[in-house]
Amino acid sequence: MSFKTIVIIGGGFGGVAAARALRTAKNCKIQLIDRRNFHLFQPLLYQVAMAGLNPSDIAIPLRRLFTRQKNIQITLAEVDRVDLANRKIMYDGVWHGFDYLILACGSKHFYFGNDDWENHAPGLKTIEQATEIRRRVLIAFEQAEKQTDPLAREKLLTFVIVGGGPTGVELAGAIAEMASRTLYKDYRNADLSKTKVVLVEAGPRILAAFPPKLSQVAAIYLHRLGVEVLTNARASELNGECLRVGDRLIATHTIIWAAGVKPSSLNNTVATEKDPQGRILVNSDLSVPGHAGVFVIGDQAAFKNERGEFLPGIAPVAIQQGRYVGRLILNQLRGSGAREPFRYSDKGIMATIGRTKAVVSLGSLQFSGFVAWLTWVFVHIVYLMRFRNRVFVFLQWVWSYFKFGHGARLIVHKTWRFYSGEKIRN
Amino acid sequence: MSFKTIVIIGGGFGGVAAARALRTAKNCKIQLIDRRNFHLFQPLLYQVAMAGLNPSDIAIPLRRLFTRQKNIQITLAEVDRVDLANRKIMYDGVWHGFDYLILACGSKHFYFGNDDWENHAPGLKTIEQATEIRRRVLIAFEQAEKQTDPLAREKLLTFVIVGGGPTGVELAGAIAEMASRTLYKDYRNADLSKTKVVLVEAGPRILAAFPPKLSQVAAIYLHRLGVEVLTNARASELNGECLRVGDRLIATHTIIWAAGVKPSSLNNTVATEKDPQGRILVNSDLSVPGHAGVFVIGDQAAFKNERGEFLPGIAPVAIQQGRYVGRLILNQLRGSGAREPFRYSDKGIMATIGRTKAVVSLGSLQFSGFVAWLTWVFVHIVYLMRFRNRVFVFLQWVWSYFKFGHGARLIVHKTWRFYSGEKIRN
Numbered sequence: 001m002s003f004k005t006i007v008i009i010g011g012g013f014g015g016v017a018a019a020r021a022l023r024t025a026k027n028c029k030i031q032l033i034d035r036r037n038f039h040l041f042q043p044l045l046y047q048v049a050m051a052g053l054n055p056s057d058i059a060i061p062l063r064r065l066f067t068r069q070k071n072i073q074i075t076l077a078e079v080d081r082v083d084l085a086n087r088k089i090m091y092d093g094v095w096h097g098f099d100y101l102i103l104a105c106g107s108k109h110f111y112f113g114n115d116d117w118e119n120h121a122p123g124l125k126t127i128e129q130a131t132e133i134r135r136r137v138l139i140a141f142e143q144a145e146k147q148t149d150p151l152a153r154e155k156l157l158t159f160v161i162v163g164g165g166p167t168g169v170e171l172a173g174a175i176a177e178m179a180s181r182t183l184y185k186d187y188r189n190a191d192l193s194k195t196k197v198v199l200v201e202a203g204p205r206i207l208a209a210f211p212p213k214l215s216q217v218a219a220i221y222l223h224r225l226g227v228e229v230l231t232n233a234r235a236s237e238l239n240g241e242c243l244r245v246g247d248r249l250i251a252t253h254t255i256i257w258a259a260g261v262k263p264s265s266l267n268n269t270v271a272t273e274k275d276p277q278g279r280i281l282v283n284s285d286l287s288v289p290g291h292a293g294v295f296v297i298g299d300q301a302a303f304k305n306e307r308g309e310f311l312p313g314i315a316p317v318a319i320q321q322g323r324y325v326g327r328l329i330l331n332q333l334r335g336s337g338a339r340e341p342f343r344y345s346d347k348g349i350m351a352t353i354g355r356t357k358a359v360v361s362l363g364s365l366q367f368s369g370f371v372a373w374l375t376w377v378f379v380h381i382v383y384l385m386r387f388r389n390r391v392f393v394f395l396q397w398v399w400s401y402f403k404f405g406h407g408a409r410l411i412v413h414k415t416w417r418f419y420s421g422e423k424i425r426n
Numbered sequence: 427m428s429f430k431t432i433v434i435i436g437g438g439f440g441g442v443a444a445a446r447a448l449r450t451a452k453n454c455k456i457q458l459i460d461r462r463n464f465h466l467f468q469p470l471l472y473q474v475a476m477a478g479l480n481p482s483d484i485a486i487p488l489r490r491l492f493t494r495q496k497n498i499q500i501t502l503a504e505v506d507r508v509d510l511a512n513r514k515i516m517y518d519g520v521w522h523g524f525d526y527l528i529l530a531c532g533s534k535h536f537y538f539g540n541d542d543w544e545n546h547a548p549g550l551k552t553i554e555q556a557t558e559i560r561r562r563v564l565i566a567f568e569q570a571e572k573q574t575d576p577l578a579r580e581k582l583l584t585f586v587i588v589g590g591g592p593t594g595v596e597l598a599g600a601i602a603e604m605a606s607r608t609l610y611k612d613y614r615n616a617d618l619s620k621t622k623v624v625l626v627e628a629g630p631r632i633l634a635a636f637p638p639k640l641s642q643v644a645a646i647y648l649h650r651l652g653v654e655v656l657t658n659a660r661a662s663e664l665n666g667e668c669l670r671v672g673d674r675l676i677a678t679h680t681i682i683w684a685a686g687v688k689p690s691s692l693n694n695t696v697a698t699e700k701d702p703q704g705r706i707l708v709n710s711d712l713s714v715p716g717h718a719g720v721f722v723i724g725d726q727a728a729f730k731n732e733r734g735e736f737l738p739g740i741a742p743v744a745i746q747q748g749r750y751v752g753r754l755i756l757n758q759l760r761g762s763g764a765r766e767p768f769r770y771s772d773k774g775i776m777a778t779i780g781r782t783k784a785v786v787s788l789g790s791l792q793f794s795g796f797v798a799w800l801t802w803v804f805v806h807i808v809y810l811m812r813f814r815n816r817v818f819v820f821l822q823w824v825w826s827y828f829k830f831g832h833g834a835r836l837i838v839h840k841t842w843r844f845y846s847g848e849k850i851r852n
Contacts, residue, residue: 037568054480054481054482056480057480061612063609063612064612066612067611073614073615074614075572076571077572092572138463139502142463142502145500145501146501146503186489186490186493188496188499188500189499
């Protein structure tokens with residue numbers, strides 16, 4: 001049995017799961033490559049954007065994650081090209097060979113061709129985007145406090161979220177709640193209870209991945225929080241001043257993008273068949289057709305399940321696929337060629353609305369309200385349990401739950417002069 | 427008694443103390459202006475730079491600080507000019523009048539005329555600078571892990587701190603300890619125990635403000651942590667590659683500036699006498715000569731005590747001066763013209779070296795070692811007790827003290843491509 005080189009690109013849910021599954025692998029070099037030095041728990045990213053959590057509460061250094069797993073080598077690098085034919089990848093301007101390759105680079109925001117929208121409507125995929133959204137929301141409140149013209153103030157207190165998926169719903173609920181339940185008492189001039197949050201969904205209902213009943217419930221919860229939900233509504237134009245939805249022109253300074261995603265641009269360098277969204281079409285064992293040693297998992301892959309449906313781009317899928325591929329390679333290293341097809345076991349989906357409500361769909365079982373919220377918290381805590389930060393996240397939640405506090409409410413990394421963008425004098 | 431407008435510029439130690447002292451003031455408008463939306467506990471900023479604490483552990487939103495003190499109005503703005511003669515200040519391009527003015531804008535780094543050094547040797551005054559220093563240190567370790575050439579690696583593992591005051595000493599100790607006690611086990615190729623930290627002090631000894639005995643003790647502690655201390659050594663040239671100290675040329679990618687400071691540039695717009703460093707010379711009641719209603723406190727002021735010595739730019743001075751001026755104005759509002767001269771009661775000074783040692787000087791009482799470190803922790807906790815974050819800071823300290831963890835070890839807000847500075851593709 002010869003020495004093998006296994007390369008994993010991407011330290012997200014899929015890549016980390018694959019690396020862990022290989023913990024007992026011997027006589028091989030396992031290299032985990034990421035351009036960031038941390039693994040991010042994206043499902044809670046919106047709480048960083050809403051100043052409820054610190055970045056380090058939901059991000060853990062990859063090296064810390066694998067301190068004890070000595071067969072993993074972590075490389076901080078950005079992979080520029082993949083050469084399937086010659087089994088090579090390029091980073092830092094040099095080609096590096098591999099025997100097995102796992103592509104787990106995830107996805108990024110997609111503005112349906114309007115890339116210029118990104119400046120006006122940041123998405124929520126990275127820590128930087130989360131802190132940028134936090135900054136914009138808080139600065140809007142600050143500007144409103146200084147603003148004396150009622151219309152200008154109303155515009156500043158209007159927030160639009162594009163995309164009615166879990167992220168959009170969670171953001172909409174959080175902004176409405178933060179303004180009316182937490183921050184309002186800290187402002188002397190602006191009446192934050194007048195904050196208007198609009199959630200724009202192109203489809204007929206929000207939370208389209210959920211059963212219709214739960215979509216309705218979620219819409220009701222949002223309505224109670226004062227969120228206006230627009231369905232069958234597509235954002236056709238937007239800038240830093242306003243947004244067009246159908247024939248309606250909404251005046252706002254703060255737009256957040258939670259709509260489309262597309263796979264990592266690395267896919268463009270992979271010479272194989274893709275689906276219309278650019279995801280790599282994979283075999284039943286997640287390998288790339290014609291390349292038994294190359295696997296694609298998570299948002300980067302287009303995988304059809306037994307019922308011929310494409311699996312959604314959610315954490316559980318990436319985790320199960322990573323674990324599957326890790327074990328498959330482990331068997332290969334041990335000389336077994338057997339390749340059972342990958343099967344996704346659906347653990348259900350959930351979304352939270354504000355600090356006391358959620359909707360949960362577990363196969364036939366569906367429920368909502370406070371119990372669903374507790375379920376949501378429990379599931380997320382359990383996942384974070386693996387992380388060092390668990391204690392603090394939990395305490396911080398408990399604390400801010402009772403205090404209604406948003407302690408991470410700091411405007412950093414840009415001047416508060418949002419519109420002019422001038423540099424701070426220091 | 428007529429309605430008065432009191433303006434406080436700066437939400438640091440001095441400004442906040444003044445605002446608090448005015449909590450019972452009536453029939454007046456008190457406006458606290460800061461260009462940031464938070465108060466920063468600067469003495470612990472180095473722990474943010476060393477990934478030991480999160481920004482929000484040591485920063486608290488000004489609005490939260492004054493939620494209950496209803497007579498304070500907070501304005502997020504940057505003041506551009508002060509017109510003493512006409513009792514006006516300008517911000518957002520508009521002049522605003524005042525009856526009483528408290529200048530508490532603090533100081534910023536001074537590169538002795540070499541302003542271009544700032545890019546290569548960031549200082550440690552703001553949250554952004556702290557996270558930038560964190561980023562540079564962590565990236566140096568990552569580059570070292572990838573680097574195969576031993577000399578290049580040694581250069582990457584060399585860190586130079588310019589300035590042997592408390593901040594410089596604390597940073598030097600923290601970097602050395604972090605590398606050799608925490609991070610070393612997370613790197614497979616680079617031997618972080620080979621990390622070299624050099625502390626460069628222009629004067630004859632580090633911690634010049636302390637008694638010579640304690641300077642010696644601190645130097646010994648640093649030596650034990652593997653820090654090389656250079657005294658009577660002035661940095662004459664530096665860039666991103668190396669630094670000249672006397673006739674010695676130190677090869678390093680990471681230089682941190684902890685040497686000179688100068689008062690806020692706002693002083694340039696204040697038409698009154700300054701000392702050579704640009705600090706405003708104030709009367710015994712901290713008022714500006716000829717302007718009984720205008721006061722300057724903290725790093726921005728040059729105040730001579732009874733013994734004719736200028737007070738140092740440290741938090742206790744700013745706090746006591748703020749409290750003094752607040753009370754003075756309170757008396758004025760109540761019709762009393764009495765103005766006792768300000769007297770600074772010296773509560774002593776302390777500096778910590780690594781996670782178990784410190785030096786403390788309380789007048790005639792001087793001690794060092796673990797007890798001094800406990801004293802240091804106690805004093806800082808007590809101060810932070812006023813803050814919502816106290817619980818987490820304390821827990822985080824206890825935790826990382828036992829875990830030797832640096833959980834906030836995230837490289838964010840710039841691409842990891844340190845040298846090329848290319849944008850991340852996402």
